[in-house]
Amino acid sequence: MTIHDVARLAGVSAATVSRVLNGAGHPVREDTRRRVLEAARLLDYYPNRLARSLLRRETAVVGLLVPDVSNPYYAAILRGAEDVAHQRGLAVMLCNTDRDPTKQRQALRTLLEHRVDGVIVAGGTLTAADLARVDGRVPVVAVGRHPARVPCVRVDNVQAARQACRHLLDLGHTQVAFLAGPPSSYTARDRVRGYMSALREAGVRPDDGSVVWSEFTAQGGYAAARQLLDRCQVTAVLACNDQMALGALRALWEAGLRVPADVSVVGFDDTPAAAVSVPALTTVAVPTYEMGRRVMELLLALRAGHRASGVVLPAELKVRESTAPPRGGPYASVGRGKTRPEGREATCRHP
Amino acid sequence: MTIHDVARLAGVSAATVSRVLNGAGHPVREDTRRRVLEAARLLDYYPNRLARSLLRRETAVVGLLVPDVSNPYYAAILRGAEDVAHQRGLAVMLCNTDRDPTKQRQALRTLLEHRVDGVIVAGGTLTAADLARVDGRVPVVAVGRHPARVPCVRVDNVQAARQACRHLLDLGHTQVAFLAGPPSSYTARDRVRGYMSALREAGVRPDDGSVVWSEFTAQGGYAAARQLLDRCQVTAVLACNDQMALGALRALWEAGLRVPADVSVVGFDDTPAAAVSVPALTTVAVPTYEMGRRVMELLLALRAGHRASGVVLPAELKVRESTAPPRGGPYASVGRGKTRPEGREATCRHP
DNA sequence: TTGTAAGCGTTATCAC
DNA sequence: GTGATAACGCTTACAA
Numbered sequence: 001m002t003i004h005d006v007a008r009l010a011g012v013s014a015a016t017v018s019r020v021l022n023g024a025g026h027p028v029r030e031d032t033r034r035r036v037l038e039a040a041r042l043l044d045y046y047p048n049r050l051a052r053s054l055l056r057r058e059t060a061v062v063g064l065l066v067p068d069v070s071n072p073y074y075a076a077i078l079r080g081a082e083d084v085a086h087q088r089g090l091a092v093m094l095c096n097t098d099r100d101p102t103k104q105r106q107a108l109r110t111l112l113e114h115r116v117d118g119v120i121v122a123g124g125t126l127t128a129a130d131l132a133r134v135d136g137r138v139p140v141v142a143v144g145r146h147p148a149r150v151p152c153v154r155v156d157n158v159q160a161a162r163q164a165c166r167h168l169l170d171l172g173h174t175q176v177a178f179l180a181g182p183p184s185s186y187t188a189r190d191r192v193r194g195y196m197s198a199l200r201e202a203g204v205r206p207d208d209g210s211v212v213w214s215e216f217t218a219q220g221g222y223a224a225a226r227q228l229l230d231r232c233q234v235t236a237v238l239a240c241n242d243q244m245a246l247g248a249l250r251a252l253w254e255a256g257l258r259v260p261a262d263v264s265v266v267g268f269d270d271t272p273a274a275a276v277s278v279p280a281l282t283t284v285a286v287p288t289y290e291m292g293r294r295v296m297e298l299l300l301a302l303r304a305g306h307r308a309s310g311v312v313l314p315a316e317l318k319v320r321e322s323t324a325p326p327r328g329g330p331y332a333s334v335g336r337g338k339t340r341p342e343g344r345e346a347t348c349r350h351p
Numbered sequence: 352m353t354i355h356d357v358a359r360l361a362g363v364s365a366a367t368v369s370r371v372l373n374g375a376g377h378p379v380r381e382d383t384r385r386r387v388l389e390a391a392r393l394l395d396y397y398p399n400r401l402a403r404s405l406l407r408r409e410t411a412v413v414g415l416l417v418p419d420v421s422n423p424y425y426a427a428i429l430r431g432a433e434d435v436a437h438q439r440g441l442a443v444m445l446c447n448t449d450r451d452p453t454k455q456r457q458a459l460r461t462l463l464e465h466r467v468d469g470v471i472v473a474g475g476t477l478t479a480a481d482l483a484r485v486d487g488r489v490p491v492v493a494v495g496r497h498p499a500r501v502p503c504v505r506v507d508n509v510q511a512a513r514q515a516c517r518h519l520l521d522l523g524h525t526q527v528a529f530l531a532g533p534p535s536s537y538t539a540r541d542r543v544r545g546y547m548s549a550l551r552e553a554g555v556r557p558d559d560g561s562v563v564w565s566e567f568t569a570q571g572g573y574a575a576a577r578q579l580l581d582r583c584q585v586t587a588v589l590a591c592n593d594q595m596a597l598g599a600l601r602a603l604w605e606a607g608l609r610v611p612a613d614v615s616v617v618g619f620d621d622t623p624a625a626a627v628s629v630p631a632l633t634t635v636a637v638p639t640y641e642m643g644r645r646v647m648e649l650l651l652a653l654r655a656g657h658r659a660s661g662v663v664l665p666a667e668l669k670v671r672e673s674t675a676p677p678r679g680g681p682y683a684s685v686g687r688g689k690t691r692p693e694g695r696e697a698t699c700r701h702p
Numbered sequence: 703t704t705g706t707a708a709g710c711g712t713t714a715t716c717a718c
Numbered sequence: 719g720t721g722a723t724a725a726c727g728c729t730t731a732c733a734a
Contacts, residue, residue, distance in 0.1 A: 002727055013705045018729055026730095029703060044484055049464045050410065051727035054401045054710045061444070061465070070430050075420045082420075082447050086454075091461050093412070094445045096433050103437075110442050113400045114412070133395055218627045243623070250627035272594070273624055276569045276601035353711055364721045369713055378719060402711035405726045 001045060010039035021047060053115065061091045062299060063111035063119045067099045067185075071216055072271045073241060073288055077122050077143055080292020088300065090117070099124045099184045112137060118299040121146065122292075123185060139302040141310075143295045145186050151302070151310040153295040157187055160284045160315040161194025162201075164266050165238055167282070167317055169202045171325045173236040173264060177210040179224040179248055181240040185216070188240050191268065195238055207232055216240065221247030229255050235263055235326035242267040242274045245281055249322070260324035270318055279321035286315050352396060361390035372398060404466065412442045413650060414462035414470045418450045418536075422567055423622045424592060424639055428473050428494055431643020439651065441468070450475045450535045463488060469650040472497065473643075476537060490653040492661075494646045496537050502653070502661040504646040508538055511635045511666040512545025513552075515617050516589055518633070518668055520553045522676045524587040524615060528561040530575045530599055532591040536567070539591050542619065546589055558583055567591065572598030580606050586614055586677040593618035593625045596632055600673070611675035621669055630672035637666050 003021075007014045012032060019026040020036040028036075039045075053059040062085060066074040078094070085092050093116060095107035104124055111119055112134065119134065122143035126134075131148045134140055142152035168176050178195045181188030192211060199206050209231050214224035221244025228234065229251065237252075239245035245267030249259055257263050259279055267274055270285035294311060301308040354372075358365045363383060370377045371387040379387075390396075404410040413436060417425040429445070436443050444467060446458035455475055462470055463485065470485065473494035477485075482499045485491055493503035519527050529546045532539030543562060550557050560582050565575035572595025579585065580602065588603075590596035596618030600610055608614050610630055618625055621636035645662060652659040 003729095004727080014727090015706080015729080016704060019704090022729080027703060032703080046460065046463045046488075048405070048466060048727050050401045050405045050466055051710085052729070054399070054405060054712090054727085055729050057710075059401070068430065069420060069426045069433075070423065072421065072423065072426075075423075075426045078445075079419065079421050079447060082445065086446070086458075089461075091444050091446075091465060093442050094429075094433065095437070095442075096430060107437070109397065110440075112397045114442060115399060115401055137397075218623045222627055246624060247627045250629055250631075253629045272569045273597060276573055276598045278601055278604045278629065280601075354713095355711080365711090366713075366722080367720060370720090373713085380719060383719080399711050402726085403713070405711085405728090406713050408726075 001043060003045075003047065006036065006039045006043055006045050009043060010035045012036060057115075058117050059115050060089060061093055061114065061116045062296070063093045063095065063107075063114075063116040065095050065097055065104065065107055065111075065119065065121045065124060067097055067123045069094070069096060072243070072273075073216075073269055073286075074122055076271075076288035077292035077295070080289040080294075081120060081296040082292070084293050084296040084300075090300075097124050099182065101127070105130060108134065118303050120295055120299055121150065122295070123187065125186060126150070139299060141295055141299045141302065143291050145190060147186070151298060151308065153291050153298060153311050153313065155286050155291075155313050155315040157190035157315075158194040158197065160286070160317075161191040161238070161268075162198040163194075163317050164268070164284050165195045165198035166202070167319065168236040168238065168264055168266060168323065169198060169204065171236075171264065171323060173326050174204055175207070175210075175232070175234045175326075176204070176236040176238060177207075177212070177228050177232060177234045179221055179228070179237060179239040179244050180211055180213045181216045181220075181244070183213055188213075188216075191240050210234070214244065216244065218243045218247040218250075220244055222251045224248070225251035226255075229257075236265070236323070237263060238266045239268060241269050242271045242281060242283055245283065245322075246273060246277055249277065249279075249281075259322050262327060264323040264326070266323060275320075277322075282320045282323040283318055284315050285318050287313050352394060354396075354398065357387065357390045357394055357396050360394060361386045363387060408466075409468050410466050411440060412444055412465065412467045413647070414444045414446065414458075414465075414467040416446050416448055416455065416458055416462075416470065416472045416475060418448055418474045420445070420447060423594070423624075424567075424620055424637075425473055427622075427639035428643035428646070431640040431645075432471060432647040433643070435644050435647040435651075441651075448475050450533070452478070456481055459485065469654050471646055471650055472501065473646070474536060474538065477501070490650060492646055492650045492653065494642050496541060498537070502649060502659065504642050504649060504662050504664065506637050506642075506664050506666040508541035508666075509545040509548065511637070511668075512542040512589070512619075513549040514545075514666075514668050515619070515635050516546045516549035517553070518670065519587040519589065519615060519617065519674065520549060520555065522587075522615065522674060524677050525555055526558070526561075526583070526585045526677075527555070527587040527589060528558075528563070528579050528583060528585045530572055530579070530588060530590040530595050531562055531564045532567045532571075532595070534564055539564075539567075542591050561585070565595065567595065569594045569598040569601075571595055573602045575599070576602035580608075587616070587674070588614060589617045590619060592620050593622045593632060593634055596634065596673075597624060597628055600628065600630075600632075611673050613678060615674040615677070617674060626671070628673075633671045633674040634669055635666050636669050638664050 097104045212224040214220040225248035267283035274281035448455040563575040565571035576599035618632045618634035625632035
């Protein structure tokens with residue numbers, strides 16, 4: 001079933017069929033056009049994009065590298081990117097890398113062999129060598145800060161984490177711990193730096209072991225919090241993402257600690273689960289879906305030959321129910337003792 | 352940068368380069384092979400799969416249709432499918448459809464134009480017409496029950512929901528509500544049927560309005576639970592997935608109801624969040640990741656010409672902390688009043 | 703307005 | 719063992 005079959009049925013040449021189907025402004029007599037369209041419909045003809053791509057040297061496919069789609073953070077980014085792509089008629093080829101350099105390299109090779117029109121790297125980082133390999137072949141853009149010279153869409157994680165930490169310090173906390181994501185994550189490292197710098201600014205010396213590195217998952221947060229409770233006395237916990245925060249909430253509860261009465265907890269990202277947890281999670285909202293959209297737009301602009309550079313999107317602290325002044329602190333009476341709202345007009349908002 | 356460049360540099364013909372690079376058993380002299388490999392490395396040559404696919408009539412790409420990757424259920428399936436695909440050297444092209452028939456049809460067309468070697472439909476359903484269109488072009492398989500004749504990997508949702516509901520009935524509940532997913536979802540409908548049949552078997556007549564249809568999200572579950580509380584008196588809530596259950600937990604808490612003391616809640620799927628919520632969610636574990644793997648294996652078997660048929664995987668009820676006998680029921684003293692475990696050896700398991 | 707023909711980068715089929 | 723050569727299905731000058 002090729003363009004020639006359609007041509008034969010319509011009694012025209014393949015070239016004419018191509019012109020009708022691509023409608024690229026080339027003049028075609030109206031009744032020829034109709035005959036071609038009808039023939040294509042009858043034969044249920046699908047043009048072969050491989051052939052077209054081979055000739056045109058572009059595939060209308062973009063590649064997307066993520067550590068793990070099961071992580072809601074990347075799923076949201078992917079969704080945003082995909083929405084833009086589909087809207088513009090492009091397809092998306094997805095690769096999970098688990099931040100594994102080998103898998104990353106393999107995935108990149110696959111994408112390049114398939115001659116994708118561009119690559120988006122979300123979380124995880126290409127080495128300079130990988131990047132040199134891509135050089136001149138297709139544009140590459142990133143979500144989140146990228147060590148190599150790649151235009152990227154991101155939030156200022158250092159700043160955001162600093163703000164979250166300051167929120168806790170402002171409430172009067174002095175024992176603030178940080179549940180960090182995997183050290184291989186740039187995002188995790190930036191958030192740790194923000195946390196550190198907020199402490200430093202406030203003149204607070206963090207305890208040894210107040211930073212626990214773990215996985216970006218609920219179980220990771222749970223395990224990290226347990227470890228933390230074994231060795232430190234803390235009144236506030238800042239987690240590297242919402243899932244970790246949720247895991248920490250559970251660990252604290254198991255330890256007989258109430259949130260926020262005994263310990264305050266702050267998450268990161270503002271995933272849907274954060275809004276409905278009990279207590280609802282104070283968290284730094286990161287516009288993941290929008291980042292996905294923007295990074296795809298950035299890539300497409302680059303592909304179209306426009307010169308475009310990265311963007312820094314705003315992250316915003318959302319104070320909900322999981323933070324309060326520490327027990328016995330100077331403002332301890334503020335916002336205390338009402339861990340359960342009176343009635344239905346509570347804090348959970350409908351987007 | 353083509354195979355000819357490599358050939359020229361190595362001082363051989365393109366055919367020889369192809370033979371070396373594909374190593375498909377064709378004999379090549381050892382030092383020729385080395386020269387070719389060296390030339391390819393030097394030029395950093397990536398074979399063009401478009402050309403190869405065009406000739407071979409297979410692309411080593413499979414298409415995956417999901418309603419929404421942001422839903423952890425589909426993300427897990429996708430991850431499973433992708434792991435198998437990559438392991439076998441295949442790429443995955445992803446399309447989000449939002450269960451929208453138009454988007455579904457568009458996505459399918461895109462995939463077919465790109466000449467994917469097969470299509471996996473997860474959630475959402477192809478019409479008979481769509482399927483006829485695919486007929487004979489590429490194999491199609493589904494995750495979850497599919498109305499049209501498509502081999503599928505699934506769990507028995509009717510049975511699973513019945514079991515979950517029976518768990519509540521066995522505890523002594525008689526007022527069991529169901530928070531259903533969107534009616535366009537086969538899974539949602541099957542789960543409703545299982546719920547209904549359990550009630551029927553137990554001789555319980557459900558109240559009008561004890562089934563509330565909503566979205567497969569935390570907000571959906573939250574809203575549905577609010578609606579439910581406005582019009583019914585219930586002692587147990589069965590939710591169509593974990594996110595909905597988590598939303599319901601929140602709504603109940605806001606209404607001043609304790610779980611499980613006042614109301615029991617059961618989720619579905621056993622996502623990571625379910626294990627760490629407070630109380631930890633009793634839920635029906637669905638092997639989503641495994642389903643993803645299996646459906647990809649099924650597709651590849653079909654593609655390889657083997658005749659293979661669908662599988663029904665087991666779902667298993669995991670009783671955790673969110674269910675207990677109803678207040679004042681015959682077994683009301685069992686499992687009551689210990690909503691907080693004594694110590695650290697609590698129920699949260701590390702996978 | 704339409705047709706002819708070249709060629710995109712591979713690989714399979716023949717020769718040698 | 720290796721090299722020509724002819725496809726694969728399409729688009730696009732160029733000709734008519």
